[in-house]
Amino acid sequence: MNLGVFESAFQSACSAAPAVPRPFRHAASRADREGAARPVLAVLALLLLALLFAGCLRGRSSGAAGQGDKTDIQNTGSDTMVNLAQAWAEAYGGINPGVSVEVSGGGSGTGIASLINGTADIANCSRQMTAAEKAQAKANTGKDPVEHLVGYDALAVFVHPDNPLREISLEQLAEIYGEKGGVTHWSDLGVVMPDPKRDEIIVVSRQSNSGTYEYFREAVLGKKRDFRLGTIDMHGSKDVVELVARTPGAIGYSGMGYATSRVCMLHIAQKNGGTAYAPTVQNTQKGSYPIARPLFMYTLGEPQGAILAYLQWIHSPEGQSLVVQTGYVSLAAASGAAAPGIAAPGAASATAAPGAATAPGAEAPGAEAAATASRAATAPAAAAEAHQP
């Protein structure tokens, strides 16, 4: 880091500054001209100061990647997971003050892009990385992205509380959301709105590159159908909930964790006339809730040091309890008592040396096949279906 250059440049700029008032001793015309030069010098000094500051910041973050006093973990990606990731980061800060985890959202695609650029240590993803993205990461950084399952998310479909509708089937949802779908009014579903002027369905969706959008399209519309034109495309899960809460004729979807008491979550049936299941933790665990998906964290190469410790802590009962608190479905709960979940041994040996058979460590090259197998076994049926096309 050539901080010295900036510093000396800054000092010279500073030492130049006291020279400026000198001309005021001279004739007025001269002082005017010099006075005009002052802002220029001030701007230059500011510019140098900014450079110096930028240099400092750069120095700090590059130091953190090695052995600094405080280690930064850059964690970015899925908007669905941002509340959860934030909760983890805050709790972990209390346990291990030497590590600070910086969380930002932006969407699964943003997280993957940052991982590929090397600006993120951990990418949060509400979908699996595609083969093309993995190849791009490998080509760009020379490391293979490694997948860590950290929890499950059930998508909630909700309506305004004034809407008498309480359950819906995937087929009906596909007719509401799908291109050339036949359902445009609540009366088409046999629903009588308390205010007849609100009969038109206001279809609320997400912007076309959100992970939630893609997952909903795949789970509800199938692989061969697009959304209808004319949906209201909101730029975040919170905005969807907010809009539905204010709009009596609306229907929307988002991660279960975002639903508030101001909207009404619908029970969902696989088929018309089938049993509808509430979006609850138990139903997701049992695999009976039809739209649930796994949540992933990706690292470049096998995680090491602080990142490994963080992922191990996330898989521990303490980390997983936060999954439940933020409204998602935890791994431990999802794996149930029958299957030996990957979270349990991870917690037990969280203090073991890196590379031991801990949760993230279990995915070391040798044990990869075994880890994948156990992951598939622990996933609830619906979620496994969703992420293994």
Add this chain to the structure above:
Amino acid sequence: MKPARRPLEPVKEWLIERFIWLCGVSAVLFVFGIFLFVFREGSSFLWHGFKAGEFFTSIEWYPTSRIHVRYGALALITGTFSVSLLAMIIAVPFGMGTAIFISEFCPPRLKEILKITIELLAAIPSVVWGFIGLTLMNSLLLRLFDAPLGLNMLNGAIILALMSVPIIVSIGEDALKAVPDSYREAALALGCTRWQMVLRVLLPAARNGLLAAVLLGIGRAVGETMAVLMATGHSIRIPHSVLEPVRTLTATIAAELGEAPVHSEHYQVLFIIGILLFTITFAINLGADLIVRGIRRKS
């Protein structure tokens, strides 16, 4: 007496002159640089594979479809123009009225207060406007107009109108102020009332300046992004009423560019939208500039 010159004085002066020259020229460099960059990013798809017919005539915008990717921007173009037009229908009478009041009828002290307040209106960040649209206007329109959805064209247009009124007022007022006082005196001397003077003498005399004010207001409305992204509902459709949601060109870029893989088709199409926007605002600004030049030549 000439003060004694320090030896480094000419060098310093030369440096400062060069620096200021560079500042002046940089504006031109930046504009051309930006145009070249936008054009370069979109160009390879523009020449190979871009269907202009579909882009300008189809409303089917499916940039991330798995089965059939379509880039029809007609709904987005209609959205931009309909929102801007409605915004101007609201903002022009309002802005013109304010400009006439400030310039002709207002007591001096109130005039200062009004001018400062209007400039403050121009300083509100667009995301704050968007926030007002998303929450306050949303509920208000639901209640007042009984609209099925509060985020719609009218919401976006009112927000845009409020954002372009300061521009229309300040430029419009300048144009009115530029009319020589002798015109006013002559009109009053002939027995006109003040209203007759404003309508028959001042407005025709300041015609060009007022037109420029309106054009710059339109430029602001067409280019605005964040507020319309939040307030218009962001929905791809050709609106049939002002209470329907729409989606604009700028909002589409803002919402999708962040996650479009760099140099993919989708990314390049977004840059082609950028070229289109650049062309529209360039035409509007050029028009405004030519009109203002027209005034200068006359006066």
